[in-house]
Amino acid sequence: AAGVIQSPRHLIKEKRETATLKCYPIPRHDTVYWYQQGPGQDPQFLISFYEKMQSDKGSIPDRFSAQQFSDYHSELNMSSLELGDSALYFCASSRGQLNTEAFFGQGTRLTVV
């Protein structure tokens, strides 16, 4: 069965650089969520989209932006990267708005040096 695809799986960037993370949801899933997970931490909600519109926003820095495109894939853009941005970034998708289970991708491990 198709799963949530994230790319790249690993990314190394220098401070002040920009990174773009991509997420391809499960087919027919209309909702995408982004989470950040630091080492030994629980996943922290960043932002979500439903039918290509932002539906909820969490603790996402102003340096980050995201969007969901017409084919439902989503991109998380991160600018002026800081050492503290180093984390696992997960994308999840669901059909409808979380009255059903969310399926997570394998994540993108971002390392800022």
Next chain:
Amino acid sequence: SQQGEEDPQALSIQEGENATMNCSYKTSINNLQWYRQNSGRGLVHLILIRSNEREKHSGRLRVTLDTSKKSSSLLITASRAADTASYFCATVFSFNDYKLSFGAGTTVTVRA
């Protein structure tokens, strides 16, 4: 935080034993979901229990929900080494809440 704590933070058991972990939350929920995460890997959905349900089963997993106490428990029966992972509960607070709010997780180690 609207999400509470998971208890215990860490659990070490012998293969074949049962593992129980608890999750508490602070406000009313629409549903509660349990996830498993192997070290550095993605989160795998285990069970979703809705606010009007009290118990659900899936294979060796049993989840209970007590909305009066704002708590849930996950029981893994006859544990295996492959069950070694971190387990997270996550809540959806209302029909207009479009995110999962995660607890701190319980790290389970199953010894062979």
